[in-house]
Amino acid sequence: MTTKQIQQNYEIARERYAALGVDTDKALETLQHTPISLHCWQADDVVGFERGEAASGGIQATGNYPGRARNIDELRQDVDKVLSLLGGTFRFNLHETYGEFGGKFVDRDQVEPKYFEGWIQWAKERHMSLDFNSTSFSHPKSGSLTLANPDKEIRDFWIEHTKRCRRIADAMGKAQGDPCIMNIWIHDGSKDLTVEKYRYREILKNSLDDILAEKLPNMKDCLEAKLFGIGLEAYTVGSHDFYAGYCSKNNVIYTLDTGHYEPTENVSDAVSSLLLFVPELMLHVSRPMHWDSDHVTLFDDNTRNLFAELVRANALDRAHIGLDYFDASINRIGAYIIGVRAAQKSLLQALLEPLPKLRQYEDEGRFFERLALLEEEKTLPLGAVYDYYNLKNNVPVAEDYLADVEQYEKDVLSKR
Ligand SMILES: C[C@H](O)[C@H](O)[C@@H](O)C(=O)CO
Numbered sequence: 191m192t193t194k195q196i197q198q199n200y201e202i203a204r205e206r207y208a209a210l211g212v213d214t215d216k217a218l219e220t221l222q223h224t225p226i227s228l229h230c231w232q233a234d235d236v237v238g239f240e241r242g243e244a245a246s247g248g249i250q251a252t253g254n255y256p257g258r259a260r261n262i263d264e265l266r267q268d269v270d271k272v273l274s275l276l277g278g279t280f281r282f283n284l285h286e287t288y289g290e291f292g293g294k295f296v297d298r299d300q301v302e303p304k305y306f307e308g309w310i311q312w313a314k315e316r317h318m319s320l321d322f323n324s325t326s327f328s329h330p331k332s333g334s335l336t337l338a339n340p341d342k343e344i345r346d347f348w349i350e351h352t353k354r355c356r357r358i359a360d361a362m363g364k365a366q367g368d369p370c371i372m373n374i375w376i377h378d379g380s381k382d383l384t385v386e387k388y389r390y391r392e393i394l395k396n397s398l399d400d401i402l403a404e405k406l407p408n409m410k411d412c413l414e415a416k417l418f419g420i421g422l423e424a425y426t427v428g429s430h431d432f433y434a435g436y437c438s439k440n441n442v443i444y445t446l447d448t449g450h451y452e453p454t455e456n457v458s459d460a461v462s463s464l465l466l467f468v469p470e471l472m473l474h475v476s477r478p479m480h481w482d483s484d485h486v487t488l489f490d491d492n493t494r495n496l497f498a499e500l501v502r503a504n505a506l507d508r509a510h511i512g513l514d515y516f517d518a519s520i521n522r523i524g525a526y527i528i529g530v531r532a533a534q535k536s537l538l539q540a541l542l543e544p545l546p547k548l549r550q551y552e553d554e555g556r557f558f559e560r561l562a563l564l565e566e567e568k569t570l571p572l573g574a575v576y577d578y579y580n581l582k583n584n585v586p587v588a589e590d591y592l593a594d595v596e597q598y599e600k601d602v603l604s605k606r
Pocket residue numbers: 231236249323375414416447474482514
């Protein structure tokens with residue numbers, strides 16, 4: 191497509207949306223300034239730089255596509271490539287195991303902000319803020335219970351780790367002048383039928399109370415619920431009910447990962463319920479296939495509905511949008527671009543919804559009209575608006591980015 195064609199298509203689309211009372215320029219402005227937190231772990235299959243071992247402890251990356259980032263320099267190089275192909279505002283989401291440990295082994299209960307100074311500088315140069323995650327998986331002490339472990343020695347190790355991670359997040363937030371969002375996901379659970387469910391949940395509650403007691407002004411905590419983990423199929427201590435209760439009682443952000451639900455569950459329906467009781471949401475936009483498989487996020491019903499619910503609840507400013515998938519079976523740079531663009535398209539479509547009209551129909555009980563408009567909006571010229579967004583951002587439009595990704599694979603990834 192030529193620049194002129196993209197502009198002409200946009201003009202036609204703008205008029206079409208305007209006829210429904212929708213301001214496309216305003217939607218593009220909101221899209222431009224709504225941050226998406228890029229997860230570091232798609233570049234290297236959640237391996238990190240602590241031990242260089244494959245992820246274990248409830249999660250697993252599948253595939254062996256060449257070109258995995260093997261060190262910090264490669265990961266940063268890959269992320270720079272990704273950023274060069276995307277328009278918008280981005281944050282960067284790190285796990286503790288991605289610290290700059292300088293070749294020495296730093297155990298999780300010894301980690302300090304100094305190991306992340308390089309990341310803080312790197313992000314600053316790219317005008318990005320950092321988000322952070324404690325890491326209780328892929329460690330000899332991970333087992334099947336960490337913060338919920340009745341063994342005090344193991345539990346204290348993970349409590350200390352998580353407390354230190356909060357201080358790292360606080361240091362990041364202070365340096366960037368913008369709160370760092372710190373997520374706590376633990377895989378704690380059990381492979382088979384469990385009788386002491388209450389006991390483990392009580393221990394987890396007490397561990398969290400201890401961890402969250404320290405007031406840190408430059409970071410925000412969020413807690414991620416889950417249905418099950420690999421090898422932990424029967425019972426998850428940090429279930430949805432557990433964290434919904436904990437977060438609403440303690441005013442903590444709830445992390446909603448779209449892969450962490452029953453396969454047929456309508457995840458987006460959780461948005462409006464949670465938002466009435468928790469301060470904010472952290473989103474891990476993912477794509478489960480039959481299970482929490484972390485396939486690359488797509489512009490599918492799940493993702494579209496999720497963003498639609500956020501916009502309908504007027505809650506974009508109460509949501510932190512992050513991605514969470516790790517596909518090791520395809521070009522990892524391409525995987526980033528597909529997922530981010532899918533999230534952007536979903537958000538854009540939500541912003542372009544003729545909401546006043548739909549609300550009016552609903553208020554007046556005109557349900558045929560509501561359904562008809564919901565159906566019609568699916569085929570409005572969203573693509574033309576999104577193409578124009580990328581043009582304005584001076585990044586490849588539509589499938590034009592494929593050539594860039596292929597070239598990068600040839601020049602860089604294939605040589606690793
Ligand atoms: C690596 C992430 O922390 C992890 O994917 C977590 O967020 C999760 O969703 C586990 O299923």
